[in-house]
Amino acid sequence: MREVPAAEPILRVSDLTVTLGGSAILRGVTFDVAATGVTALLGRNGVGKTTTVKSVLGLHPAGGAIRFAGRDIKTLATHRIARLGIGYVPEDRAVFAALTVEENLRLAETARRPHRYDLVYELFPVLRERARQRAGTLSGGEQQMLALGRVLLGPSRLLLIDEPTKGLSPKYAGQVAAALKLVAREVPILLVEQNLAVVRRMARDAVVLDMGRVVHVGDARALLADPDLTNRLLGVSGPRTRDVNGSAR
Amino acid sequence: MNHVRSLMRPAGRRAAAVLLAAAALYAVPYSTLRLPGVFDGPLDSPGVLQLLAVCLLFAGLALSYDLLFGHTGIMSFGHGLFVTGGMYVTTILVNHAGYGLVPAALAGLGVGLAAALVLGSVALRVDGIGFAMVTLAFGQAVSLLVVSGSPALTGGEQGQTLNAGAVPAALSGVRNTANLYWLALGYLAVCAAVLWWLTTSVPGRVMRAVKENERRVEVLGLNPYLFKLLAFVVAGLLATGGGVVYLLLLGGATPVVAGSDFTLGLLVMVVLGGAGRRWGVVAGAVLYAYADQSLTRLSGSASVAALPGALRGPLQQPLFLLGVCFVAVVFFLPGGLATLPARLRASKTRVGHGVRTRNGRRAQRAGSRHSGLSADASATQPRSPIRRSAPQAGPNVLPGHNAASSTGAAEEGVTPHG
């Protein structure tokens, strides 16, 4: 596989358009994800963040171009995109409730090796303890850890992580954020997150969506340090931490 | 978009077209026109009129089914039971209780109305596929009741002839086939009028909204259940009436209408013509009914008998040909015959700049699959091949006319467990 120079973005999304059920959800979204660090994808509820992430994985039919590591992936099937090294942690975590924790992890074993169970268990020891338990019986925080563990098992080149701390207790949210920060040293992450405290803690770049368009691209800390900008773009007053559960969906 | 254009067409021209078509259909029994290859005799001959009458009847029945399927988005597999009800209640009351034809038919309609209310209120409590299954089971129950329940009353598998004494002279006898034809035409007119009126009324618009997105209707503070029930009852009542008309056309009751193939046939007609498209549905039904009857006739003909064995067998099976045609339409003509004119127009205007991908998957991912191919996007909204549909996987969740629906709130992708 071709090595990508650090200067070149790992993911380039250009003019992405998505129409679902007759409504235009994305109307030409263009942004890059750097090959290192965390890029935060921000915006109010319903502006198209989740749709953007899903479109990268080929889960929504979309117009425009998506290049991953220099390769056009928009026409690929989802499983092929995943096998190129894109890990996905969806908003609702989507652990397989009827499967055990161990089976959930085993499902994520793809052709790519090694399977880094040691890394996963080191980050989230609870997954080893609960290996034989059905994933549906885990708490929300533990499910989130399982969903993260699943994508960390294989060697990923980019992680798409959608609202990892949503609905979690502060304790779990802290644990998850800490794990993400650790992971981000190795793998670039495109992070959708409403909890601005988490964003501030780890994101370097920020992309802000509104009404299906990119309205701001820049340094994440600079954005969050500017109360007017934050209020205008994200609808939150000042750089205060927003309620983690404050999403109305 | 075709849909939009047809809405913008001056109302006067539409009314004129309807009146013209009605007048032409009304005049058929006065015509001695021969259409060799299409009909065996002149238009006014009893055989041709009978065939046409059945076609018109099925057009009416298909419209009643389309009220459910095409306009409200609910897939019933029990529509035939209402036809059966109208047919058998009338026959039994006439033959075994000595009723006159009109009181018996009215009683049949009453039973149909009651059955539609009861079955509808029960079955509509489950969604999508569940509704389809429950109605299929109800239909099966009625079918068994008719075939083996009490043969003394129903005539079992043979069915039974309607007591000739009860039928007015004007509706019996070969010479009066024209009257039966007009009866069927009248039935079609009633079905069409009810459908036209209902679908342009406020409840009709809610029904279409239910088809497109039930949640959104709920959010507006309306109860989708009531509108679905209304559609179910109206459709059931129309189908019951169709059963009575069919009874008169055939001169007796037949258990064929109770079989699951009968309801599937209605579904095929609607899809063939174009669900939710009135002219399309009528065309699909007429074509299906004509093919069904002619193919049965054709199968006995000398020209088919002369064919080599391997070819002759399948051609003698109307259901084989209809099934294959149906699959072909689903595949190559999504939206049915009704989209054909728009497709032809589109293919004419698109000479030179067609970005048509041959690989379906590619095209669909690119979101361009239907941009030039079909003017009517109904039931063809591109979706990811592995996208999980929402829990109620019936037609409820399927997209309607994309072009027509404009939505305010942009939803982030509907999540599987959302």
Add this chain to the structure above:
Amino acid sequence: MSTLILLTATGLGLAALYFLVASGLSLIFGLMDVLNFAHGAFVAVGGYAAWTVADHVAGTLGLALALPVAVAAGAALAALTELLIIRPLYARPLDQVLATVGLGLAIPALLQAVWGADPRTWTLPAWLAGTLDVLGARIPTVRFVLIAAALALLGALQLLLTRTRAGLIVRAGVENREMVAALGVDVHRAFTGVFALGGAAAGLAGLLDGLYQGSISPGDGTSLLIFAFVVVVLGRMGSLTGTAVAAAAVGLVQQFANYLSADLGDESVVILLAAVLLLRRRDLKGRPA
């Protein structure tokens, strides 16, 4: 007492047939949300394939040859259906169902064109044509064969689902196939596999239905299909044990009700379905509605 045993054995024999048809339907619906109206056609094709073999080769050998032929015919037809009809229509779920409706009409008609509408009789080998004595009840041997086949299939499917990676993928796919693909698994291969598996079971059902009735006719599969649908709905789509229990319930209810009054059997199944659906405030996959 002997009547009770006879009714139970007959009911379970019927249940075995229902299970053979419904297990495939249930897996297909669970994984792919496709209600396969062509499944009855798979049954019929398996039946005719088996009958043709047994018609040429007499006795037990013919039956032994007919078995793999029936299974292979069902599996091949189902796999072709998935590849040629279902797969190109993944973007259009309603059209998938409609296409299977078309196939379900066309294939039995084709069979009728080739073999005629009249039933073709199966000549059973002597050991199979007799009865077995169970506590005074004389029970046709075929019913035990049916029950054994259904139990074997249940066991095999259970092992497949719980012990293999393919099974893991199917179980996960029933919950959320989008996520399975996002983990890098080619779910389409699982789809074809599940279709072929369901088709194989349907082909087997076609053979066994022929043995059970002593004859086959083109419409056999379709009439089995309606009851199989009922079983699938009662057993919660996508659940194998649920399907097995529902199949047993439907077969037994049908037989016992039939004993009480002829023709009550089929009606009782419909009533059972309506009652369960109304009482169950959950959707067909067992999630809260």
